[in-house]
Amino acid sequence: xxxxxxxxxxxxxxxxxxxxxxxxxxxxxxxxxxxxxxxxxxxxxxxxxxxxxxxxxxxxxxxxxxxxxxxxxxxxxxxxxxxxxxxxxxxxxxxxxxxxxxxxxxxxxxxxxxxxxxxxxxxxxxxxxxxxxxxxxxxxxxxxxxxxxxxxxxxxxxxxxxxxxxxxxxxxxxxxxxxxxxxxxxxxxxxxxxxxxxxxxxxxxxxxxxxxxxxxxxxxxxxxxxxxxxxxxxxxxxxxxxxxxxxxxxxxxxxxxxxxxxxxxxxxxx
Numbered sequence: 001x002x003x004x005x006x007x008x009x010x011x012x013x014x015x016x017x018x019x020x021x022x023x024x025x026x027x028x029x030x031x032x033x034x035x036x037x038x039x040x041x042x043x044x045x046x047x048x049x050x051x052x053x054x055x056x057x058x059x060x061x062x063x064x065x066x067x068x069x070x071x072x073x074x075x076x077x078x079x080x081x082x083x084x085x086x087x088x089x090x091x092x093x094x095x096x097x098x099x100x101x102x103x104x105x106x107x108x109x110x111x112x113x114x115x116x117x118x119x120x121x122x123x124x125x126x127x128x129x130x131x132x133x134x135x136x137x138x139x140x141x142x143x144x145x146x147x148x149x150x151x152x153x154x155x156x157x158x159x160x161x162x163x164x165x166x167x168x169x170x171x172x173x174x175x176x177x178x179x180x181x182x183x184x185x186x187x188x189x190x191x192x193x194x195x196x197x198x199x200x201x202x203x204x205x206x207x208x209x210x211x212x213x214x215x216x217x218x219x220x221x222x223x224x225x226x227x228x229x230x231x232x233x234x235x236x237x238x239x240x241x242x243x244x245x246x247x248x249x250x251x252x253x254x255x256x257x258x259x260x261x262x263x264x265x266x267x268x269x270x
Contacts, residue, residue, distance in 0.1 A: 009129045010069045012137060017063035018145035019263050020137050021056055022152045022212060024078035024130070025049035027069040034075065037112040039105075045072045047102045049155045050236055051244045055253065056153055059260055064151075065137055069130055074098060074107060076122045078130050079152070079210035097122055104162035138216060138223055149185070149263040150225040152212045157238055158231035164206050170199035170234050171255070174209035174227035180217025181224035185266050189226060192258045198251050199234055222268060228259065 008029075028045045035043060053068050060066055069078055073094075080096040094100065097119045099107050107113075114122065134150075141148035158167050171193055175186050186203070193201035209217070209227040217225030232238045235249040 006129060006133070008070055009126055010067055010133055012068075012133050013060055013066040014137065014140075015060065015063045015065040017264055018141045018148045019059070019062070019064040019260065020134070020141060020148065020150050021059045021064055021066045021260070022134060022150060023049065023052045023056060023066075023068050023154075024152065024212060025069075025073045025154060026052045027071045027073070027075075029071050030075055031071070037108055037114075038074065039107060039109055041105075042074055042101070042107050044240065045074060046240070046242075047073060047098075048242075049153070050232065050242045051249075052153050052155055054244065055235060055249060055256060058253070058257060062257075062260055062264060064260065064264070065141065067130070067134055067137065069126075071126050076119075076126050078127060079154075079212050081211045081215070082123055082127060096127075100162075102157065102160045102163055134212070134216070142221075142223055147222040147224065147268050149181075149266075150212070150216050150223065151260060151263060152209070152225065152227040154207075154210075154227060154229045155232055155235075156229060158233045168207075168229075168231055169202040169205060170231050171201040172205055172207045172229040173201070173203045174207050174213055174229065175204055175225075176209045176214045176217060177204045180209055180213050180219070181226050182219050182266075182268050185224055185263065185268075186226070188262050188266055189259055192255070192262055196255055199255065219268075224268070226263075228256075 026049050028048055076097050097114050099113045101107055138148045175181050178186055190203045207229040213225045213227040235252045236244045
């Protein structure tokens with residue numbers, strides 16, 4: 001086990017079991033040179049997947065690998081395709097370099113949204129190294145174990161009318177409608193969610209998995225990927241300063257541990 005760090009972009013802990021946990025939206029850094037371009041509100045990085053690095057820290061003890069970025073999704077969204085195609089047809093989407101908050105409000109000052117050339121620069125500087133590291137780690141795990149599982153962890157405010165109607169279920173498992181992982185693994189993870197009554201849950205509902213799940217989940221190549229989108233309300237306060245709620249987190253973490261252990265206890269058929 002060891003760690004690899006590219007501090008301006010990501011930290012990678014290399015484990016010894018066939019599981020990589022990716023947390024692409026936990027970063028909160030906006031480079032000082034870019035900060036004047038943003039609306040003042042944006043510097044509080046409200047659309048962060050808050051505290052997931054803390055919630056998933058136990059993955060290291062399980063022997064899993066863990067990759068965590070440094071920069072905010074407001075700089076570039078690591079879970080969007082490099083060509084910036086929409087992830088969800090017919091719904092409001094955020095871009096590779098988002099220009100709106102999840103509320104739909106403008107993220108940048110007037111006239112300061114990034115140009116195509118600036119987006120290309122951010123993609124080369126931040127997006128590509130993260131994905132190169134992610135790809136290399138999956139390749140390493142697959143080579144060593146014969147298969148690899150990518151668990152992409154996310155969280156979001158439970159009510160965001162610009163993105164979805166009503167309240168989101170507490171736990172949202174995405175498998176690109178079954179295309180990104182083996183059906184047996186999908187069913188076992190769904191059973192974990194269905195066997196608890198603390199949190200509402202759904203499989204392949206509004207959030208079916210973003211670019212990371214869809215791109216890297218290639219069961220025919222023995223790489224399987226799933227996404228878990230959780231409501232902030234399952235473990236934290238949904239208003240600034242976005243503090244974690246230890247009592248709520250204590251109820252959530254056994255479910256997260258059961259999900260990760262399920263991926264480790266599963267082996268694809270030969």
